[in-house]
Amino acid sequence: MSHDPVLDCPVGEEPEPEALIEAAMRWHFSPRTGSPFWLRRAETLGFDPVREIRTHEDLSRFPNVVHELRDAPARDLIPRGYGPDPDVVGVYESGGTTGSPKRVVLLGDWAERSVHQSLRAMTERGHPEGVDWLSMAPTGPHLFGEIIARQARARGGLLFTIDMDPRWVKGSIAEGRREEADRYSRHLLSQAEHVLSTQNIGVLVTTPPMLERIARDERLTALVNDKVRLIRWSGARMDPDVHHLLTTEVFPEVAFSGGYGSTMILGGVDERPEPGPDGTSVFDPYSPYCSFSVVEPGGGRPVEYGERGQVVMHHVSKSALLVNNLERDTAVRVRAGEGRVGDSVADVRPLETFEGRTAIEGVY
Template identity: 30%
Template sequence: MSDLYAGQVYGVDMDPRWVKRLIRAGRLADATEYTTHLLEQGSGTRLSPDMYRDFMAAMDDGICGRSYGNTFGNAAGLPVEQNAELMPYVPNYPQVTMNVVHKEDWSTTVEYGTVGQVRLTVLHEDLFLPNILERDQALRYDTGSAWPSDGVANVTPLRTTSSALKGLY
């Protein structure tokens, strides 16, 4: 698909045979380092407004597709607003719905424009997973009448302390 649109994709390739070989050779430190490296890549990154603007400038205002993926669902990027200070996403409805809930009370949805923890529900023909709390926080985004479900915006790693966010989490 990226070839069709002349895009570039970043992928993470994991070779379990290499890890098994390292373990059999007694190189546990190397196996641990490799595994840690893979997990750090797979935990996600945060796209900041500055990064988005830099990408757009580098691409001479070309198309910059965004998506938000989490444990069991994905969300497509909607057009950015406020010079990329607001970056909204809408889930793959009806198979996935997303809510933004209070961090201390996952049963209560926050008001639109308020930050909370991302909670999703997955409903496939053969799978139902309700109320999955993600390691992410976001603004609850009102999609209006354009979409039949809420969206999320400005997704970042869930903050449970006052420490600063890192680029990777």
């Protein structure tokens, strides 16, 4: 495997943003180290990434290519620089909210780096160690499950899982089969009750829609309050009023930690410990590898700080280059912390329609 001191800096350290971007352009667009996908795509860009892309702002010159990941051969996404036997953790897919799913390849070095930054945040916030976890979240083709499994092991916990198929629920809702979606949710809750009633679960990982359903069930609510010390939520929007209700009245003694991310940045980030405007959750990017921009709807110029716009995501690392991706979310633009590139985001909400389709969240 080829080595680059910037792209291969020690886990837990972050390079200078411009040094990372310049090194990534050399890596991904060299015939020796780049992926077949990007080497082919380079011929259509109309600019030389190695000479012309040097800053975070320059990333906006790239076309949004993530829609091409619906059909691209997964092997073509692996950079040649990893050699004939790359450490592939798995091939993962987006939720398929607005059509057929997009695919990415998770490589071992990025999985280690991404999980390390989340573990560091948990330690800084005093999250429990040595307790068992229950994850009621997508597994299978979804990156969420892989990341949660690694986090639980690293924190010294056994992981109990309840598989969730968000596509079935979304399909049921889209076709007007709401009762089928509700029945599926009840199926998930019955499994959660069995695990919570028989095991000492200290960390519960799930989505806001499922938390709201748990809160409507007296026995499940009692089990969570009796055993769980931390609820980690992500995968769908958490309404600020619902967040306040859950944290102050339904689960008042349980710590909460939200997450925001995307398969298209190969991971996610935890919310800030302190709330943002109007009690909303604020998310800082894992800079400089992953970054956010908040722009006018449809991909225009950046909105003003404190204003709502559409989220654009970028991922720049040795393992992947996924930039200028216009997401299906809107958010309030917040100044990123010192030394971070791009924006932080608050009060993330899904668009009602995206790419000409109705966006359905369901349980995830």
